[in-house]
Amino acid sequence: MDPPAGEAQDAPPHSNNHIGSPIQEEGPHQEPLTSSSSSSSAATPAGPTREKAATPAWQPTSRPPQRDQAGIRTRELPPQSKHHSRGRKVPVCRSKATLLHPAQPGTSLATLAFFFIVLALLLDFTKRRRSWSRYPPGPPSLPFFGNILQADVKHFPEYCNKLRKKYGDVFSFQFCWDNVVIINGLESVKEGLITKSEDTSDRPYFPITDCYVYKENCAGMVLAKYGQSWKEVRRFSLSTLRDFGLGKKSLEERVMEEAEFLCSALKSKSGSPFDPYLMLNNAVSNVICSIIFGDRFEYDDKKFLTVMRLFEDIIKTTGELLPQLVNVVPALVHIPGVKQKIFRAHNKLFDFLRGVIAEHKEGWDPNVKRDFIDAFLEKVEQVKGDPSSSFNEPNLFLTVVDLFTAGSGTTSTTLRFGLLYMILYPNLQIRVQEEIDQVIGRERQPTMDDRANMPYTSAVLNEIQRCGDILPLSVPHMTSRDTEIHGFFIPKGTTLMFNLTSILKDESIWENPYQFYPEHFLDADGQLIKRDAFMPFSAGRRVCLGEQMAKMNLFLFFTSIFQKFTFHIPRDQPRPSEMATGGTIRAPLPYQLCVEVR
């Protein structure tokens, strides 16, 4: 995700931009070829021609390379050289082979190629196949590519579920040179996320994020390394969200107010089929916007509607092969058009958020804290001049991006699944409405206090999250030190993927894992039960920061709209599919519905 045109190139001087690093590294790799190296001679195949000429020139010399007047590096050949060059200075070539066989370019190139292949294979071997005796099993992998060529990257969660059947709950996978371990099943996931939280809470490095993550103490929250900066920003965000309403009455009031706007917008749609996508996204985003920017957007605000469409594009892009490839081969980002293709939607969204922050800065009054941005700006002011602090303006931008993207897309996608299941199972919709009528009635607005008296609606909401399973592989983690999970050894620096689908749809846990069945969360008396395997927000130190906010949004929006309306499949349209789009984020396929005022 890069900043708008040209900004990646304009990255600040402290930028930890690794994208170009493989190219820059060529120099040091070539350097040993110019000077004597015993290890390189070991890699050269023995052969009469080679031995004859090679021995003297490859021998170590006590005289370091020097430069001639033209600045070319030279070395004096030893007296026993078979070349007619005694005492003469010859240029130190970039390739030993060229120096040794100036008349045989074919052989020289072959030697060089052979040398590189052996070196690369050795590197590959040491990087990927260290003999960790208890390393998790996995499919056989190719040198360099690992398993990337055989993986179904577009449907990676489904592919992982297939591999689990073959290799068990904890198995390994190779993304080129990256060791990845996929963790499945309730016990292993709990062990990895909770018991071993201290070892497993880091995030892997995604070269692609170099385009917008600038340095260590500036990586926002979602992708930040497990360390001081992440801790500071997470703690600050939680307490600030609390100050502006999270867990207090004021957030509830904000959601209730927004639910009224949503109901008016829905009313205006009665009579003709429509796709609820934008409306739900707008409603949920307004809640997070009111906390971050202190503002909300009308449902027909053109600028905001465009931003909402960008979310759709971003979700689509995350599931595509190209961004995954760029993470593995960062140099690909320099191919004309690649960056634009991957980051087109991100750039526009970032422009929008940058504009909002700029407006805030202009009207900032240190004595008035209107919202999250103001609170962060105050922190930036307090630590001014401390370069080690995480409270800097680029980090403000990234934290806002994180809260905005993580906070709106997830909840609105869940609500979209909710409406879909309710039109697919109208008898369940009726039961929800009966409970609403009984506990709240048709006039009073729902509040969070009602939730305790509404076990059926609560069970339906949990089941929407379980079946929707919107983040099947959660967000990748990484081990910050050697650890052990399920009896397997997992070394430091291994990417971990916690397969939430393997728990949310575990056939040994749920009675009907692939059916929408709210009874999963109800006991024989119809009371709500807590299920350990209900883990859509993940767990442990990296557990979703917005869990409380998401639960409040889901309950208040859902009960408010079913209190006022009944939804159904448009009469002339086929039954919408329960299938979801693949990729990192699962979302329902587009569908239309009709709304009727109750």
Ligand code: HEM
């Ligand atoms: C239904 C709604 C939501 C679901 C299912 C969900 C799920 C998740 C999951 C699975 C993770 C990854 C946890 C891990 O790495 O183990 C996560 C992280 C996160 N979520 Fe949510 N989320 C939701 C709503 C929200 C909301 C409303 C916010 C914002 C207020 C939010 C902010 C975050 C942040 C900041 C992280 C990164 C936490 C960190 O790395 O420390 N999420 N979420």
